[in-house]
Amino acid sequence: MSIRRALAADAETVGRIHVESWNVAYRGIMPDDVIAKTDLAYRTRFWAERIADREWPVFVIEEHGACVAFCQMIPSRDADDDPGRVGHITSLHVLPQLRGHGYGRALMDHVLAEFGRRDFTAVTLWVLEENRNARRFYEKYGFHLDGGTRRYPRTNVPEVRYRIGLNRVLKDRLGKDTRA
Template identity: 40%
Template sequence: MKIRTAGVQDLETVSRIHALSWKTAYRGILPDDFLDQLSYRRWVAPLKDMMEQGLEIRVIEEEEKPFGCITFSAARDQAFAGWGEIVSFHLLLEARGKGYGRLLIQDAMRQLKEKGYSKIYLWVLEKNERARRFYEKNGFTWNGDRLEGEEGGRKVTDLRYVLSFPKTNLS
C-alpha cells in the first residue's frame, strides 16, 4: 500500500472516488435520487481549479488500485488564516475498516504540520456520525461552529472540527 500525491492526470479517478463515497457515506443523509444521479465527473473541474489555488490531493492505493483520497490546503476561511484545512476525505466502501482511513488522515496531518501549520480544521456533516467518530478518534474536536447549507435539495448542517498539534520543546 502506498500514499502518493495526485496530479491533474488523476482528477477523473479522484472525482470518481468522491462520487462513490458520497453514494454510500451520505445514504440516508442526502436524498437517494440525488445520490443515485451523481456524476463521477462532478468534482473534476472544481478540483482542478482548487489545485491551481494550492489544494493538495493525496491518494491511497494498493497494487495501483486507488481506495481513497484526501484533499487539503491553507484555510479557505479568512477567520482561520494561518490554519490548515482538510477540504475533503473519501474512502471507497470496500476500504472501510482496513486502516486506510487512519493512514490517509495521518499522512495529511503530517503534510500540513510539515508545511508549518500548528492547527487544522475540517467540516463534517452533523448527521455523518461514522465520520464524526472517526475524526474524534484521530484527535479532532467540534469547536461549536455550525454551517447551514443545502445539498441535493435538503438542508444540511456542517460542524467544524479542529485539531492543534502538540507543541514540542527543543532545548
C-alpha cells in the same frame, strides 16, 4: 500501500471514489436529489482543477497500482480562522468497500504531517452532523467539536466543525518534534 500526490491522470479515479463514497456515506442524510446529481463527469472536472493546484495538494493512496482513497488540504477559509496558521481538510474519501482498513488514518497522518511541515498550528474539517461514522473516525483520531456550525450549500443539512491542534498530534501521534 503508498501515499503520493495526485496526478492529472488520477482525476477520474478520484472523482469515482468521491461519487461512490458520497452514494454510501450520505444516503439518508443528504436529500435524494442531491445524491442523484453527484455525477462522475462533474466530479472528474472538479478534481482535475484541484489536482492542478501546485500549492495545495490532493493526496491519494495507491494499493496494488490502483487509487483507493484521497484527501485534499488547503488553508482554512473560515472567517474565524487565520489561513496562515489554520489548515483545512476539504475531503477525505475511501472506497466504501475498503473502509476500516486503515486508509483514512494513513491519509490523515500524512496530511497532518504536511500541514506541520508548513508551520500550521491547527487543522479543521466540516462534517455532516448526522454522519455518525465520519464523526466517530475524527473523534477517535483526536479531533474535537469547536462550536462551528453551518448548512451544507444548497441544502438545509447541518454541518459541524472539528478541529485538532497540530503540536499535540504531531508529537504524540506521529512522533514528530514540533520544534524546528
